[in-house]
Amino acid sequence: MKQWFGKATVLGTATAVALSALAGSAFANPYEKYKGTTIVVSWPALSHFKAAETLVEEFTEETGIEVEIDALQYLKLRDRQILEMSKDEGEYDIVSWVVMWKGEYVSKGLLTPLSQFFTNGALVDPEYDINDIADAYLQNGGVVGGTKGYMPGKSGALYGVPFGAETSILAYRKDVFEELGLEPPETYDELIAAAQMIKDKKGMGALTSRGKTGHQVTAAWLLHLAPLGGKIFDDQWNPVINSPEAVKAAEVLRTISNTGPTGIPSYGFSEMSAAFLQGDAAMYIDSLKIAAMSRNPKLSKVDGKVGFALHPVGSRCGSETGGFAMGIPANSLNKEAAFLFAQYMTSKAGDKRMVELGGDPVRISTLNNPEFVKQFPEYPVVAEQLPCADPDWRPLIPEWNELNIDVLGQALTKVITTDDPIQPIMDEANEKARAIMEREGYYAWAKYRQ
């Protein structure tokens, strides 16, 4: 009896040793350590993120890390996230931000630099290949602190990875263009000529556009500002929204509003895309989301009639960079598990899976995937557009909210709802912008040097 007991002990010990050896090699599965952890993800209730829910379930199945999703209407997202991230210990482990908010988040010290995870060999998947992620997306959504604080540059650091990012392309009605013998416009001159011709000959709205007072009308103008060679600030933070290029962009916007579908001054994104999808406009220039929307029978009456082309070129090529990126709050309690989540969702396999689920890719390899190219005619256009995407198409500084909504949003409304000469409107806006920058101390260095 005693002998048996001894044997059992030996056996037991051996098992324990073997088990602990296994445990010691638990790094064979990098997720093992975080099994049972629950992370909370804050992101918007938008189609890309709805599609991602399936991938999140697959993540939990594969890794054992539980994920709780807090999906909010995207306009509510920032207030909620800021509130949560300014606590000592926050609820959120992953936050998805609109690229516009990144500067604010970082300047307020709310995010964790991702370098501390990318230097951890136990966490980083060697096959992650960050270079495969479209550079414009990564720079625009994730890098903070470079030139001007929001552009690529040596002083920049990575705070997030793009997820649900987008750029602008041109969508047009193939049937209408064929009927009128038009080619999709490659330049802004061609665009304006086509717009006038479509309005005159076909009587339908030419190019749909946002136009509602506030950030919507500003977004519409910015789309044309970058390709026409304009900027909001020069290198010294002097506003240049009354430059010839900026005035030209406002003129273009006025023409678009006059030749477009009825009601542009009241359009937000949903109204303006609906005008195209329901057949009241022949062209669309904005987020690439239109491609997926045009194939959705619930939204679209024009499926199969839509062609895609590059955002027209003015004095240079330039498209918007927008959408979302995700990162880890500074007050998260499960940062490593959160990193594993972000890495999984944006990995090569994850990115491919997102497309299968109906989301938007962020990786060049996914955009070039031959199977997807066959299925999604816009992919080659997007892949070609991305090198043109301009990370400086709008300044992502904290003051931008006020400039965007209070200054430009008002001035541009005047541009599209009146016939007043444009230059004085933009001159006035420029003065207001300067006053704001002055108030916030941007010219302190210039004065000091004098």
Place this chain on the structure above:
Amino acid sequence: MAEETDIAVPKPRPGGRTLTPYFFVLPAAIVMIAGLMYPVADAFYLSFFDWKIGTKFAKADNVGFDNYIRLLSDPDVRESIWVTFRFGFWTILIEMVIGVSLALLLEKPIRGASIFRTIFILPLMVSPVVVGLIWRYLFDARVGWINYYLGFIGIEPQVWLGDAELAFFAIVFTDIWQWTPFIFIIVIAGLQALPSEVLEASRIDGANWWQQIFLVKLPMIRSILLIALLMRLIDVFRAMEVMYILTGGGPGRATELLSLHIYNRAFDAQLLGYASAISVLLILIVFILSLGILVVGNPMKDKSDI
């Protein structure tokens, strides 16, 4: 008045005042202080700071009276106040006229009066957000019913919510649609409480229908009309949900009522301290207006000796 009736009025105790009345108003006073005075005081405090959401308040800059100085010379605030007054003038005027007329028409027991009354007060029961959405779609330039039906009588589609004058008309129209029933309800309740002897007497004295309305009925419900006016006036300064959804204040600032202006400044432009300063101005305006109305015709005046 009380001395002439037989109702026993408790006489003040000899030797001074009693604390009992104060004890009874204490709960209400506590709720008022916690729910109303504190936030107002806090907003007042905040108006001296330049604070950004997401940063510790302790780090916020104390800017003294900067926000108020800026306020005085801010054309946008002035424009927004002007919009609010114009909005208040038109909506209250038209609502009073329609509401009182309807009440006078439906006061008599005509067939189906209760059905009409129910229908008339329906808009009042709809949540402001839903009202905003309903009218936004009705006024939609491309697919809205209003443009669709105007098309039948040969009127070109109008950009209702994207043209300064039309958008202002749209918010006034929507407000009238929603709030006329409020006046209607209050006035009809007042009319029905009128003593029939007085009306009978006026009839015997030979007053015609018009005279009855303008010389008897309306003067007798004067205090009720005043209360309705006062409440609508305060509402005008609080109104924001419908415009927020209908136009967002646009185009430009054409429909940006003061409360919506404060919201946009606080949460869109992220100027919380400045928005608080404008809020203080808002409270001041409403306070003065309310006081003015109370002084002109205090509805409690006749009863002050109770």
